[in-house]
Amino acid sequence: MAKIVIVTDSTAYLPAEVTEKENITVVPLSVVFGNEAYEEETELSAADFYDKLKQTEELPTTSQPPLGKFVDTFEKLAKDYEEIITIHLSSSISGTYQTALTAGEQIEGVQVYGFDSEISCMPQGYYVIEAARMARDGETVDTILDRLEDMKQSTRAYFMVDNLNHLHRGGRLTGAQALVGSLLQIKPILHFENKQIVPFEKVRTEKKALNRVFQLFDEDAKKESSIRATVIHANRPDKAEAIKEQLSEKYPHAVIDVSYFGAVIGTHLGEGSLGIGWCKM
Structure with missing residues (x-):
């Protein structure tokens, strides 16, 4: 045996x-649209989830x-x-x-x-x-x-959302914060701390948010002889591939791949979100 x-x-x-x-x-x-529950990955692919998300007025829930x-x-x-x-x-x-x-x-x-x-x-x-x-x-x-x-000890992940409404509904931001953040085009960088998703920093644009995450990755990548990273996207494969190429060119010693936010995590972050995670190999 x-x-x-x-x-x-x-x-x-x-x-x-x-x-x-x-x-x-x-x-x-599972992700739940109205009265219909779908097991992610088996009954509902990430691509189908984001298509379905565009066609519904009521945001789904997860189980x-x-x-x-x-x-x-x-x-x-x-x-x-x-x-x-x-x-x-x-x-x-x-x-x-x-x-x-x-x-x-x-x-x-x-x-x-x-x-x-x-x-x-x-x-x-x-x-x-x-x-x-x-x-x-x-x-x-x-x-x-x-x-x-x-x-x-060496695992890190930072991500940014395209739409603050999902975070607001999930209790991560108040209605006022979400409204002001949307008006000011704030792109909060989020990370896991003490097992919870919390804001890391708030910046004004996606470009600045990505540059800040690149800076954080650079700090670790310079210290490690072997590091693995993944660019995570919510229905933005072209952008994720571009980021992968950029990182791979600058850090030839790193193993870089592309992954995605599927239906359950995508429900909470929303379409368009991006993230980068890494750890020492």
Whole structure:
């Protein structure tokens, strides 16, 4: 019997070829339009989500996986594995992590270990990929979790939104802040701090916001001989590719890729958002 398997949720937005190659199990969150719920990535792709968003007046909501989804997933995996490491988006923005832990306590025949990424999207995916690689190489649970905690010290992510209304609705900005911010064309740079999404700095334009994030990346990239970064976009693939090329040219020692804000995270940030995440390899 194989020893360790890795589980994550859909907000890591890992490509299907990666989850298949690395034997990663993904439990989807859902986005809700009116009375219709769709599991992101499986029932609603990111592209379809943004198309649908343009056609609706009422903004969608999101939903974490039900407890039974995790129980079923863990029970199936228990037939072939002895231990499960389940890695999820920040526990302060979703109850997914706690639900996974609760499900793990109900399963017999397999030990479930949780890891709170304290972040989301591809930076969360970096933990998942590393854990899967180490599991394949025969490392122990303790060694894998120690490595993930070590990665956490160098993991950064900064992002900016195109429309402040989504942040206002999600409770991140008051109505007055959103109105004034929109009038002044303020582009807040956001990041994760203590597991929560909070403002990092407020700037006037997207260009200035991106330049500030580039500056933050430069500070880390100069110190590390090996660093991995991802440009994250909400339905702006051309812009993301342009940023990737710019970073790749300036930092040839860095591995730069492009990822995206899918339906669930896109619901909260809105179309047009951009982000850059990175960690020491």
